[in-house]
Amino acid sequence: MDLMSAMATFVRAVDAGSLSAAARSLPSSLTSVSRQIAALEEYFGTRLLLRTTRQLALTDEGRILYERAKAIVGEVKEIEAALSRDRHQPSGRIRVSSPSLMGRLVIAPLLAEFLRRYPALSVDLLLVDRAVDMVEEDIHLAIRVGRLRDSQLVARKLADIRMIVCASPAYLAQRGTPETPGDLVHHDCLVFSDAPGSAEWRFAEDGKAGRKIRISGRLWMNSLDALAGAAKEGAGIVRVPSWQAEADLAAGRLVRLLADYEPAPVPLHLMFQPSRLASPKIRAFVDYLIERWRGADPFSAQPASR
Numbered sequence: 001m002d003l004m005s006a007m008a009t010f011v012r013a014v015d016a017g018s019l020s021a022a023a024r025s026l027p028s029s030l031t032s033v034s035r036q037i038a039a040l041e042e043y044f045g046t047r048l049l050l051r052t053t054r055q056l057a058l059t060d061e062g063r064i065l066y067e068r069a070k071a072i073v074g075e076v077k078e079i080e081a082a083l084s085r086d087r088h089q090p091s092g093r094i095r096v097s098s099p100s101l102m103g104r105l106v107i108a109p110l111l112a113e114f115l116r117r118y119p120a121l122s123v124d125l126l127l128v129d130r131a132v133d134m135v136e137e138d139i140h141l142a143i144r145v146g147r148l149r150d151s152q153l154v155a156r157k158l159a160d161i162r163m164i165v166c167a168s169p170a171y172l173a174q175r176g177t178p179e180t181p182g183d184l185v186h187h188d189c190l191v192f193s194d195a196p197g198s199a200e201w202r203f204a205e206d207g208k209a210g211r212k213i214r215i216s217g218r219l220w221m222n223s224l225d226a227l228a229g230a231a232k233e234g235a236g237i238v239r240v241p242s243w244q245a246e247a248d249l250a251a252g253r254l255v256r257l258l259a260d261y262e263p264a265p266v267p268l269h270l271m272f273q274p275s276r277l278a279s280p281k282i283r284a285f286v287d288y289l290i291e292r293w294r295g296a297d298p299f300s301a302q303p304a305s306r
Contacts, residue, residue, distance in 0.1 A: 003043070004072075004073075004076065005036070006037075006039055006040045006043075007040070007065075007069040007072065007073060008069075008073050009022065009026070009028075009037070010036070010037060010040055010048065010065065011066060011069050011070045012025060012026060013033060013037065013049075013056065014049075014056060014058065014062075014066050017055055018055060018056060019034055019037065019056070037049060040065075044061070046059070046061045047061070047062070048061060048062035049062055067135065067136050070135075070136075070138060071138075074138060089120060089280070090120065090121055090281040090283075090284040091118075091120035091121060091281065092120075092121065092281050093121075093122045093123075093124060094121060094122070094140050094141065094281055094285055095124045095138060095139050095140050096123060096124070096125050096126065096140065096141045096143070096285070097125075097126040097127075097128055097134075097137075097141070097142045097143065098125065098128075098142075098143040099127070099128075099129050099143065099145060099224070100129050100224075101224055101244055102143065102241075103125055103127040103143070104127060106243075107125065107143065108125060110288075110292055111123055111125070114285070114288050117284075117288070118281075121281055121284070123285075126139065129192070129194050129222055129223050129224060130194040130222070131144065134153065134271070134272075134273060135273075140272060140273075140279075140281075140285075141272045141282065141285060141286070142271040142272070143158070143269070143270055144268070144271055145241070145266060146195075146266050146267070147266065148267075148269060152273070152274070153271045153272065153273060153274070154271070154272055155269040155270070155271055156270045156286060156290060157268070157269055157270075158268045158269065158270055158289060158293050159267075159268045159293055160265035160267055160268065161242075161266050161267070161268050162242040162262065162266075163239055163240070163241060163262070163263070163265075164240065164241075164242045164245060164257075164259070164262060165237060165238070165239050165256070165257045165258050165262075166231065166238060166240070166245055166249065166254040166257055167231055167236065167254065167255060167257060168231060168232050168234045168253065168254060168255070169252065169255055170234040171231075171234040171235070171236060171237070172255060174234070175187060175188070177255075177257065178237070178258060180258070180261070181201070181203040181205070181211065181213045181258060181261050182213065184201070184213055184215050184237065185214075185215070187215075187216075187236065187237050188216075188217065188219070188235065188236035188237065189201075189215035189216060189236055189237050189238070189239075190217060190219050190220075190221070190227045190230055190235060190236045190237065190238040191217035191219070191220045191221075191227075192220075192221065192222070192224055192227060192239075193220040193221060193222045194222040198220075199214060199217070200213065200215070201213050201239055202263050203258065203262070203263055204261055204263045204264070205261055217236070218236070219235055224244065227240065228240050228244060228245060228254075231254060232248060232253050232254060270286060270289060270290075272286070
């Protein structure tokens with residue numbers, strides 16, 4: 001058995017949802033695909049798939065192998081690309097994840113020029129307001145906002161993002177305007193549910209950073225865009241990146257609050273696995289984004305005027 005080939009077939013079968021679909025996409029025969037899966041199960045001494053008439057289901061052992069094998073197969077493809085004769089001509093598909101609103105308004109407009117520069121490349125932009133598992137979800141690059149935890153990933157800083165607190169004039173007219181962070185306990189705060197520690201907002205006071213206020217909220221969402229929309233309708237007080245609220249602040253749909261207590265900006269990073277930097281397509285995308293950000297920060301991260 002060619003172990004690498006068998007693992008690639010196994011990954012393709014799981015992704016396709018059936019052995020027959022995997023056989024059609026390879027292309028290969030159904031018999032050959034079944035034989036490779038059976039050989040894998042014999043090699044590892046365990047059942048990997050539960051076959052039904054309509055679909056495949058992974059066993060616990062199969063799930064472990066799928067996640068590891070998918071990463072391994074991806075790494076091999078990256079190595080092949082890096083060592084190929086055309087290594088100076090990036091080609092292939094790049095999977096990039098980004099916070100949804102940032103991806104739609106900031107990242108997506110940059111992609112047209114990137115694709116013109118590199119006609120052999122394609123980009124799959126995944127817009128999600130959560131931290132993706134880059135290995136399990138086969139993500140090549142991830143754009144993340146906030147302080148980084150200890151990680152085996154490589155980070156390239158792109159910009160700084162200032163988080164601000166704001167609410168609609170209608171809400172403030174009804175509930176009053178908070179004068180200090182402590183006043184937030186008496187207000188309805190809109191909570192971004194996909195961020196760790198989302199029920200605690202950080203503020204600065206007397207020149208010191210790190211004060212946390214536990215806020216109370218009746219409305220939780222996993223989309224900052226949706227939270228900002230709810231805030232404009234008077235649902236409560238929201239904390240969002242300043243660039244996201246810039247147009248609504250200028251139009252008077254939102255009012256900036258607690259500007260004297262705003263913490264220092266948080267960094268925006270481009271994350272990728274160390275082994276993938278050798279890939280021409282990854283290097284091309286990383287260099288392109290850094291080039292576009294250099295000297296022209298697309299985000300409004302300036303402190304509010306006092």
